[in-house]
Amino acid sequence: DTGVSQDPRHKITKRGQNVTFRCDPISEHNRLYWYRQTLGQGPEFLTYFQNEAQLEKSRLLSDRFSAERPKGSFSTLEIQRTEQGDSAMYLCASSLSLREQYFGPGTRLTVT
């Protein structure tokens, strides 16, 4: 058990609906990352936070995606107006500065 938890583990939604995922990192970790992974590919960087500040967001990320980490602890990732192409595993990871990242189990999103 890495200590990073994600909720829900699975989400099935209809195209056009909004979804929100939650990530609880390891408590002493100051950095939190969101990735998207599709079959046969490596995790694709989406965004990351240092404490409550969002330091970088992938240029590939459309404005339908937003992430928050309001108190520098847990984080949420929201996808508005979901599309079938959003179907993927969404992974959260946390780390202490630039050290190794600990991944959560992921949220598998299916958009029908």
Place this chain on the structure above:
Amino acid sequence: GQQVMQIPQYQHVQEGEDFTTYCNSSTTLSNIQWYKQRPGGHPVFLIQLVKSGEVKKQKRLTFQFGEAKKNSSLHIIATQTTDVGTYFCAGQGGKLIFGQGTELSVKP
């Protein structure tokens, strides 16, 4: 933007054979990390290399970081069925950029 390429994409070996995966970055990296992902699982950290030319060993696994800090390799000797999974390198230049991974299958 920064890219990390990894080859081969797949490797099938007989148990006991050796395995190597190679990683190349388009830019110089501050460090490189290696992760293993079992089927149905999430990436699990293996090791981090920081220094130019660094070599680290973990039992049957040997990790190398190139002199120019743009390439790396993972070598496993005498593979076992427990080595099955996808091995990812990830280059760090602020954020982690993952390679597409090498999927290792081991035939007993």
